[in-house]
Amino acid sequence: MDKTILRNLEEVYPTLLVKLCADGQVNYMPVQARLGADLDSFLRYCSTIKPRRYRIQDRREVYLSVRLSDHAGLEKHILSFTMDLSEGGCFVASSQVWEKKQKLYLDIICLKDRTPILCEVRWSRSWGINPFVPGMGLKFLRITKSQQEQLLEMFSPAMRKAI
Structure with missing residues (x-):
């Protein structure tokens, strides 16, 4: 390590x-x-410490246009955008309420491989409850190798400047 x-x-x-x-x-x-x-x-x-999670994967502020649906074909979808991205998931802004553990399909518009990415809602934040952007943290459950490679390219310094 x-x-x-x-x-x-x-x-x-x-x-x-x-x-x-x-x-x-x-x-x-x-x-x-x-x-x-x-x-x-x-x-x-x-024994006095309150347990907390520590994010293992690096998360970057990346704004990408996406379509989001609970149907694999994305027939009924909402238009939104990511606010951050990691190897294993992303935060998508949304005022729509999504349930924890709900399965969703994500289409990241800028990727060459537009196969819908199967995701799971890990947590969500409702509109108007606090001063933060409403939306949800998504974990990628099924993503193609080419999509992973394209997303990893976005972590390179040159690509981040271009986004």
């Missing part, structure tokens, strides 16, 4: 170095000084 990723995780999560000595003794050392110097203080600190 990349050392940079590990260092970033150490900034977010309490981290404990564990060393097994040749004599069978186990030594523990919290990486962050604020956690104390022994295993008990580390565990006490960990």
Whole structure:
């Protein structure tokens, strides 16, 4: 695993170095000084932390026109746009209410391969509830290899400037 990723995780999560000595003794050392110097203080600190998710995939602000439907043929669809994009999904702006775990089909207009991408609604945000843009986080369930490659190209610095 990349050392940079590990260092970033150490900034977010309490981290404990564990060393097994040749004599069978186990030594523990919290990486962050604020956690104390022994295993008990580390565990006490960990028990006070509220669990949270940490996004593994890089997410980029990318605005792409899309069609969205709950039918594979996209006969009945809404027009919208993405606000961010990752290898595994995207955020699509929408004032329409979508249920968590609902399956949807996404057509990203700028892709050469226009095969509808099967997605699942991971979470949604309703219109007018808070100051954020309404919409939903989508996870790609079925996406073609060529669509993946085209989306990954959008992460290159030159392509991001062109979007």
